[in-house]
Amino acid sequence: MDRNLFLHPPTPQDFSVINRIQRQAFLTPWTDELVQAVLRHSRFTVRVLALAENGARHISGFYIGHPVGRGYNLDSLAVDTPFRGRGFGKLLLEDWLATARSQGHPLATLQVNSRNHAAQTLYRRYGFKAKRILPRYYNNGDDAYEFELETPFPSGLIHPPLRSFCPTPAVPYAGGANPQPGL
Numbered sequence: 375m376d377r378n379l380f381l382h383p384p385t386p387q388d389f390s391v392i393n394r395i396q397r398q399a400f401l402t403p404w405t406d407e408l409v410q411a412v413l414r415h416s417r418f419t420v421r422v423l424a425l426a427e428n429g430a431r432h433i434s435g436f437y438i439g440h441p442v443g444r445g446y447n448l449d450s451l452a453v454d455t456p457f458r459g460r461g462f463g464k465l466l467l468e469d470w471l472a473t474a475r476s477q478g479h480p481l482a483t484l485q486v487n488s489r490n491h492a493a494q495t496l497y498r499r500y501g502f503k504a505k506r507i508l509p510r511y512y513n514n515g516d517d518a519y520e521f522e523l524e525t526p527f528p529s530g531l532i533h534p535p536l537r538s539f540c541p542t543p544a545v546p547y548a549g550g551a552n553p554q555p556g557l
């Protein structure tokens with residue numbers, strides 16, 4: 375099987391896939407307008423994970439992050455349902471942590487639904503700790519936990535076989551602002 379993974383900033387064509395993934399992944403998805411605005415704004419770092427397999431390209435997940443004070447916040451992270459359980463969530467999380475590290479942030483923060491045990495397990499694996507509860511954080515009334523991780527952030531935890539087929543970004547990028555604003 376011919377298979378490669380690419381982690382890169384979104385292309386204009388990726389907007390609709392990101393939007394579909396986040397709508398399916400979250401109980402309280404962002405509006406189209408909010409997704410558009412975030413993807414356009416240079417303050418946010420957005421990366422999509424593209425899987426090229428047997429001549430077809432699938433966007434299998436994405437993350438969105440931005441700096442807040444001394445921290446670097448994970449605003450959204452999701453893996454498309456058919457691609458879950460293959461280490462892609464870990465890959466995206468590690469790239470986000472690498473971006474935070476490369477920008478010199480001493481703290482990584484995120485908010486996770488108090489009922490989302492899969493995501494909490496993922497974050498705890500990397501050493502994140504729940505620091506506070508954010509009551510009724512989501513617009514359906516659900517609470518969130520704010521998770522934090524201080525530097526040094528862990529690195530190199532990706533399962534070796536996964537790392538071996540994800541060495542090349544499709545578009546060269548340096549962590550930070552999206553190199554292509556006008557999405």
Ligand SMILES: CC(C)(COP(=O)(O)OP(=O)(O)OC[C@H]1O[C@@H](n2cnc3c(N)ncnc32)[C@H](O)[C@@H]1OP(=O)(O)O)[C@@H](O)C(=O)NCCC(=O)NCCS
Nearest residue numbers: 399451452453458459460461462463464486492493495496
């Ligand atoms: C959470 C999510 C990103 C995980 O993505 P994934 O690609 O399936 O995760 P991985 O295959 O990289 O697994 C990473 C680890 O997460 C944990 N995990 C993933 N799915 C899990 C589940 N259903 N139950 C418990 N733990 C789970 C495990 O610790 C797993 O490591 P392991 O398989 O070595 O035990 C994915 O389920 C998702 O997109 N969920 C909907 C959106 C979401 O909740 N985003 C997070 C918002 S804060």
